[in-house]
Amino acid sequence: MVLADVLLPQVSSTLTVNSFWLASTVVAILFVILYPLALAIYVNRRLHVGWRYFGFGALVFFVFQLITRAPLVTVLGIVLAPQLKASLPFTYTWLLILVVTAGIFEEVGRYVGYRVLMRRDEKTWRKAIMYGVGHGGLESMLLVGGSLILTLINVLTISAIGLNGLPASTRATVVQQFAALNAEPGWLPLLAAWERLWTIPVHIALSVIVLQVFRRRNLGWLWLAILAHALVDGVAAFIPQLLGSSVGVEVLVEGIIAVFGLLALWVIWALRDRPQDDAVGAALEPPDRSLSAQAAVIG
Numbered sequence: 001m002v003l004a005d006v007l008l009p010q011v012s013s014t015l016t017v018n019s020f021w022l023a024s025t026v027v028a029i030l031f032v033i034l035y036p037l038a039l040a041i042y043v044n045r046r047l048h049v050g051w052r053y054f055g056f057g058a059l060v061f062f063v064f065q066l067i068t069r070a071p072l073v074t075v076l077g078i079v080l081a082p083q084l085k086a087s088l089p090f091t092y093t094w095l096l097i098l099v100v101t102a103g104i105f106e107e108v109g110r111y112v113g114y115r116v117l118m119r120r121d122e123k124t125w126r127k128a129i130m131y132g133v134g135h136g137g138l139e140s141m142l143l144v145g146g147s148l149i150l151t152l153i154n155v156l157t158i159s160a161i162g163l164n165g166l167p168a169s170t171r172a173t174v175v176q177q178f179a180a181l182n183a184e185p186g187w188l189p190l191l192a193a194w195e196r197l198w199t200i201p202v203h204i205a206l207s208v209i210v211l212q213v214f215r216r217r218n219l220g221w222l223w224l225a226i227l228a229h230a231l232v233d234g235v236a237a238f239i240p241q242l243l244g245s246s247v248g249v250e251v252l253v254e255g256i257i258a259v260f261g262l263l264a265l266w267v268i269w270a271l272r273d274r275p276q277d278d279a280v281g282a283a284l285e286p287p288d289r290s291l292s293a294q295a296a297v298i299g
Contacts, residue, residue: 015158015159015162015163015174015175015178016159016178016182017155017159017178017181017182018181018182018184018186019186020186020187021181021182021184021186021188021189022152022155023186024186024187024188024189024190025148025151025152025189026152027189027190027193028148028189028190028192028193029145029148029149029152031193031196031197032140032141032144032145032148032192032193032196033140033141033145035140035193035196035197035200036133036136036137036138036140036141036196036200037137037141039133039137039200040054040130040133040134040137043126043129043130043133044130047126047129047130048126049126049127049129049130050130051130053118053127053130053131053134054130054131054133054134054137055134056113056117056118056131056134057113057130057131057132057133057134057135057136057137057138057203057207058134058135058137058138059113059117059134060106060109060110060112060113060117060134060135061106061109061134061135061136061138061139062138063109064105064106064108064109064112065102065105065106065109065139066142068105069101069102069105069106073098073101077094080094091241092238092241095234095237095238095241096234098233098237099230099233099234099237099238100226100230102229102230102233103225103226103227103228103229103230103233104226106135106206106229107206107210107222107225107226107229108222108226110131110135110206110207110210110225111210111213111222113131114131114210114211114213114214123211123214123215124273125208125211125271125272125273126273128204128207128208128210128211129204129207129208129268131207132200132203132204132205132206132207132208133200133203133204135203135207136199136200136202136203136204137200139199139203140196140199140200144192144195144196148189148192155181158174158178163175184247185247188247188250191250191251191254194254194258195254195257197258197261198257198258198260198261198262198264199232199257199261201261201264201265201268202232202260202261202264204264204268205228205263205264205265205267205268206225206228206229206264208267208268208271209221209224209225209228209267209271210222210225211271212271231260232257232260235253235256235257235260236253236257239252239253239256240253
């Protein structure tokens with residue numbers, strides 16, 4: 001007897017989901033969208049950095065991740081799917097390729113952004129902060145927020161249609177999916193918010209690290225950023241593969257991500273401009289425009 005056979009009579013006309021899960025998902029959506037915007041407003045007002053640097057960071061992520069790397073690895077993943085299912089070593093190799101290419105594409109993208117988008121600008125720590133917020137912010141709002149929104153819409157839509165409104169061939173599968181969803185802790189969607197809380201500081205730290213290529217005239221800092229990026233992504237990719245998928249493993253991964261986030265805060269502080277450098281940057285920085293005017297520029 002399968003789970004669907006047990007549950008199907010109980011949900012013959014309706015499909016319900018844990019209300020705590022729904023509330024947690026809404027909170028997570030609001031957080032992953034508003035958190036980077038709040039950070040950007042803080043940086044704009046506290047460090048007096050224009051919004052165009054937020055736009056530069058978002059543009060780099062869009063170009064070097066969303067419309068280049070993501071389509072490539074998606075197509076390759078589909079092509080290689082049979083080999084990935086048949087060979088565990090091949091799966092680990094593929095995961096390694098994914099985390100390394102993520103580091104290469106995004107960090108080289110940051111470097112190109114500094115070189116091309118900011119070619120005439122004084123490259124300062126303050127601008128690197130906003131640059132990192134834009135990069136990590138678009139990832140948070142578009143990828144994480146978008147994924148959560150689509151999941152919520154899907155769940156609410158199926159619940160509204162009801163089991164009897166679904167094709168008979170899919171009913172058992174849907175019942176199993178809802179049963180699995182309701183068996184999860186209601187707070188589980190909040191892990192997405194927790195992860196973004198710490199990964200955006202990681203993005204900021206990586207932007208500050210790549211900045212050192214120009215400040216210290218040493219390309220080794222770019223390689224350091226690539227390795228650091230791959231390490232953070234590797235934790236999220238390899239630990240569930242090694243330990244299996246469970247709530248406990250998810251919490252473990254997010255705990256390690258938080259450690260990386262704390263380390264990132266230290267890196268951001270340690271690599272800050274010294275007072276004399278900041279004074280030079282402030283002297284070269286054009287007068288800051290109003291928030292609305294700056295938003296219009298990048299819009």
